[in-house]
Amino acid sequence: MRVLVLGSGGREHALARALSLDPAVAEVHCAPGNPGTAALGANHQVDATDPQAVVDLARRLAADLVVIGPEAPLMAGVGDALREAGVPCFGPDREAARIEGSKAFAKEVMAAAGVPTAAARVCETPAEAEAALDAFGPPYVVKNDGLAAGKGVVVTEDRDEALRHAAACGRVVIEEFLDGPEASLFALCDGENAVPLMPAQDFKRAYDGGEGPNTGGMGAYTPLPWAPTGLVDEVMDRVIRPTVAELRRRGTPYVGVLYAGLALTSKGVRVVEFNARFGDPETQVVLDRLATPLGGLLRACAAGELAPSTRLEWRPGAAVTVVLAAENYPASPVKGDVITGLEEAAQVPDAYVLHAGTGVDAEGRPVSAGGRVLNVVGTGADLAQARARAYEALGRIRLRGSHHRSDIAEEAAAHGA
Numbered sequence: 001m002r003v004l005v006l007g008s009g010g011r012e013h014a015l016a017r018a019l020s021l022d023p024a025v026a027e028v029h030c031a032p033g034n035p036g037t038a039a040l041g042a043n044h045q046v047d048a049t050d051p052q053a054v055v056d057l058a059r060r061l062a063a064d065l066v067v068i069g070p071e072a073p074l075m076a077g078v079g080d081a082l083r084e085a086g087v088p089c090f091g092p093d094r095e096a097a098r099i100e101g102s103k104a105f106a107k108e109v110m111a112a113a114g115v116p117t118a119a120a121r122v123c124e125t126p127a128e129a130e131a132a133l134d135a136f137g138p139p140y141v142v143k144n145d146g147l148a149a150g151k152g153v154v155v156t157e158d159r160d161e162a163l164r165h166a167a168a169c170g171r172v173v174i175e176e177f178l179d180g181p182e183a184s185l186f187a188l189c190d191g192e193n194a195v196p197l198m199p200a201q202d203f204k205r206a207y208d209g210g211e212g213p214n215t216g217g218m219g220a221y222t223p224l225p226w227a228p229t230g231l232v233d234e235v236m237d238r239v240i241r242p243t244v245a246e247l248r249r250r251g252t253p254y255v256g257v258l259y260a261g262l263a264l265t266s267k268g269v270r271v272v273e274f275n276a277r278f279g280d281p282e283t284q285v286v287l288d289r290l291a292t293p294l295g296g297l298l299r300a301c302a303a304g305e306l307a308p309s310t311r312l313e314w315r316p317g318a319a320v321t322v323v324l325a326a327e328n329y330p331a332s333p334v335k336g337d338v339i340t341g342l343e344e345a346a347q348v349p350d351a352y353v354l355h356a357g358t359g360v361d362a363e364g365r366p367v368s369a370g371g372r373v374l375n376v377v378g379t380g381a382d383l384a385q386a387r388a389r390a391y392e393a394l395g396r397i398r399l400r401g402s403h404h405r406s407d408i409a410e411e412a413a414a415h416g417a
Contacts, residue, residue, distance in 0.1 A: 004030070005019070006031055010375040014375070027042075028041035030043050030044070036355030048070065054081065066090070068090065071276060074100075075098075075101045090302045091255070091276075106273070121175070122171070129142075133174060143173045144172060152169065155177070183200070186279065187257065188297055188298070196240070197290065197312070200285055201220060202220040215329070215371075216330070220321050221319065221320040221383060221387070221409035222282075222318065231264075281375055284354055288379060297312075319378070322376050322405065325404060326368045326371055326401070329372065334401055335369050337399055338399075339358065344397075351389040351390060356370060356373055384413040391406070
C-alpha cells in the first residue's frame, strides 16, 4: 500500500512513523512534510488546501490512501475532491468537517443527537456577548466559532477580557464553564461504524501549573490512571456513536477520526469540543501505544469497511510527549534558530523526537520554522519511566530561546500507571 499523508507538523510525523511500521505499507509520502518525515519517505511540495493540486499529486503517486492531517484541508474540501476522483481518503468531507469548523454547528449536531455538552449561546454582537456572559457567569468561556488552530478559546474570570476576545472573533460561542479534569478520545469512523483509540490528556497552557496563554498543546500522555472504569464505553455510547449517526442521517457520513475533547464533570461526561482530525499532541502518544497496524485500519475506514467488531491491540506501558516551543510561542514565535543535540537525544533508550515546526537552513542544519518545534516522546513500563525518558532526551536538545513545560504527566505519574 502506498500512503500519502497531508500536513507538516508533529501529528503528521507521528502518523507517518506509525504507517511506516505497518508491514502492509510499502511507501509513505508526505506533503509538504518536514525534515522528520523526509527520513521515512518522500516529501512533496504542494498546497495542502488546494483540492485539485492534492488530487493531481495523489494520482501521480498512484496513492492507495490519502490521510489528511490538519483541519484546513478538510474545510477546503480536499476530502470531497479526492473521493470524487476515486482516491480513497481518510478524512471527512467539508460538510462533516464543520463539526470542528464551526462551534455553532457542533452544538447543533450535539443537540440533535442528545450528546451531553455545556449549555451555550451563539453571539454575533457585543450586546449578545454581554448578555451571555451575564447569564453564565464566571469563569467565562468564549470560543471563536471558526477554525483557530486550537487557540481560539479564552477561559477567564475577567469579563472585559472575555468581551475583548468576543469582539476580536466576531461570531463566538459563549458557554457555561465545565468543571473537572479533561481527556481526549479519538474514534476511527467509516461513516457508520466507529472504533475507539486509547484516551489521552494534553496540556493547553503555555507554562507549568496551567499558567500562561492557551496553546495548541504543550505535551500529552497516555494511559490515564485516574480515568473512571468504563469511560471509553460511556463516551462511545453517549457521544461518538450518536454523533456519527446524526451526521449520517444528515447525508454527510463521517469518514475519518472524530476527536472528542471531554470534561469529566461532577455531573458526568460533557463534550468540550469536537475536532475533525487527530489531535496534536495527543496523537503522538496514542499512536505510540497502538500495536494494531495503522494503515489497514485507515484504509478500512476510507472504504466503509470498518467492522463493528474490530478490537485494537495496545502495547503495554505508557507514553509521554513534551513539546519544545520556540521563543515567544504562542504569540509570535521566533523562527530560523539552529537546533542541536538531536543525535544525542536519539541515544536515550525508549525515546525519540518527532519534528513539528522545523526546517533546514542553507547549510543543511535543522532550524525552527514554527511555534511548536519538536515533540520529544518517551516510553516506559509506567508513566514515571516514560516521563523520565522524555525529559532526559529533551535535556540533550538545544534551541536558543526555547521553552517547555516541566510538569507534563507529573501528577498522573504519581498514581503509578
